[in-house]
Amino acid sequence: MFKKTDKTFAFETEILNKGAYIDLLASNPETAPIYLTTAFNVEDLDDLQDRYAVKGFCYNRNRNPNRSALIELITHLEKGENSIVCSSGMAAISTAILSLVQQGDHILSDQTLYGESIDLFSKVLSNYGVDVSYVDFTNIEAIHAAIKPNTKVFYTETVSNPMISVVDLDAVAKIAHDHHAIFVVDNTFMTAFGVRPLEHGADLVVNSLTKFANGHSDAVAGSVTGSEALIQKAYNLQVLIGSTADAFTSWLVQRGMRTMSLRVQKQMDNAAILAKALDESPYVVKVFHPSLPTHPQHELSKRLFKKGFGGMISMELPNDKEKINAFMRKLNLAHYAMTLGGYRTSLAHPVSSSHYDIPEEERVKMGITYGLMRISVGIEDSEDLVTDFMEALKVFA
Numbered sequence: 001m002f003k004k005t006d007k008t009f010a011f012e013t014e015i016l017n018k019g020a021y022i023d024l025l026a027s028n029p030e031t032a033p034i035y036l037t038t039a040f041n042v043e044d045l046d047d048l049q050d051r052y053a054v055k056g057f058c059y060n061r062n063r064n065p066n067r068s069a070l071i072e073l074i075t076h077l078e079k080g081e082n083s084i085v086c087s088s089g090m091a092a093i094s095t096a097i098l099s100l101v102q103q104g105d106h107i108l109s110d111q112t113l114y115g116e117s118i119d120l121f122s123k124v125l126s127n128y129g130v131d132v133s134y135v136d137f138t139n140i141e142a143i144h145a146a147i148k149p150n151t152k153v154f155y156t157e158t159v160s161n162p163m164i165s166v167v168d169l170d171a172v173a174k175i176a177h178d179h180h181a182i183f184v185v186d187n188t189f190m191t192a193f194g195v196r197p198l199e200h201g202a203d204l205v206v207n208s209l210t211k212f213a214n215g216h217s218d219a220v221a222g223s224v225t226g227s228e229a230l231i232q233k234a235y236n237l238q239v240l241i242g243s244t245a246d247a248f249t250s251w252l253v254q255r256g257m258r259t260m261s262l263r264v265q266k267q268m269d270n271a272a273i274l275a276k277a278l279d280e281s282p283y284v285v286k287v288f289h290p291s292l293p294t295h296p297q298h299e300l301s302k303r304l305f306k307k308g309f310g311g312m313i314s315m316e317l318p319n320d321k322e323k324i325n326a327f328m329r330k331l332n333l334a335h336y337a338m339t340l341g342g343y344r345t346s347l348a349h350p351v352s353s354s355h356y357d358i359p360e361e362e363r364v365k366m367g368i369t370y371g372l373m374r375i376s377v378g379i380e381d382s383e384d385l386v387t388d389f390m391e392a393l394k395v396f397a
């Protein structure tokens with residue numbers, strides 16, 4: 001019942017309505033309630049028009065208070081004007097890109113991306129007449145050489161998955177804008193705590209909130225943040241394709257994000273400690289983490305990242321499946337998980353997961369060898385973590 005009434009009705013009617021109207025003041029609870037409702041009742045047609053005028057709540061696919069709360073939070077953290085919140089990181093990437101391109105357009109992308117972003121570009125957008133080229137975005141000349149007259153979007157990850165290379169966002173933004181293209185950056189690995197791509201010239205920043213942002217490995221969501229004009233276009237499309245995040249997920253993610261700065265700082269600090277220890281291990285072929293002075297973009301990373309060098313490490317192990325399996329079984333703390341950014345340290349094998357579908361020749365060109373393991377560093381005690389890795393690595397002796 002959307003209004004208070006003393007009238008009585010039949011059992012079948014009352015079972016639908018009684019208790020549905022809250023008449024005591026219930027505003028400002030300590031934590032936000034979860035609005036599990038498809039729609040919001042209105043009094044009459046004037047009330048409906050008033051809701052439209054203020055972009056109020058009418059139907060869940062358009063707007064929901066939990067999603068709006070998360071939109072406000074991520075918009076503020078990424079320093080944008082507005083955002084959309086989506087049902088996954090991939091939903092955010094798809095919605096953002098589809099709102100920007102049309103048949104005949106060209107996307108210029110970094111060559112080492114999350115595998116499914118590559119699949120979206122190469123296997124889906126190609127069916128709609130959108131052309132994509134991949135180049136190494138750490139190579140400015142290569143970017144210049146790959147620009148076409150119809151290049152509409154430049155796309156990169158702040159820290160690439162899984163090679164942990166770092167893109168000079170300001171330099172790429174300038175090239176994109178000189179060519180009247182939109183620069184889209186996936187900030188999943190660094191989060192807004194680590195760097196805010198919009199402050200370095202990006203036009204849109206996308207995040208898989210599933211990862212470090214939420215940090216508890218219990219919700220899948222994504223966001224797109226940018227100017228009012230670009231977000232309005234993405235929102236208009238989102239309402240039609242229905243890529244919105246549901247209320248419960250939005251609520252979980254905003255709860256997780258309340259502790260993002262504490263978690264991500266610890267993850268970054270632990271990652272730098274672990275990267276150094278792995279780098280000194282005789283059993284590890286190569287370690288990729290921007291904190292290491294040997295990392296090709298170490299100096300750039302110091303300029304871009306004020307809080308730390310991110311919680312993601314990749315390491316190349318000897319190309320020996322049996323020993324890699326023994327190493328994984330011997331670890332007590334880091335465990336295999338096809339996700340990242342959670343509070344516990346996890347491992348992934350890009351060749352068997354995120355880059356499973358990428359042809360071997362292309363994979364190797366990106367540096368993704370069979371022995372490459374990606375580590376998402378958690379908030380454990382750093383000594384426990386290092387000791388656990390060092391003990392397990394002895395299987396390669």
Ligand SMILES: Cc1ncc(COP(=O)(O)O)c(C=O)c1O
Nearest residue numbers: 088089090114161188208210221
């Ligand atoms: C860098 C990056 N972007 C986007 C995604 C996709 O996120 P989701 O799984 O939330 O769709 C992932 C997933 O691992 C990722 O690593």
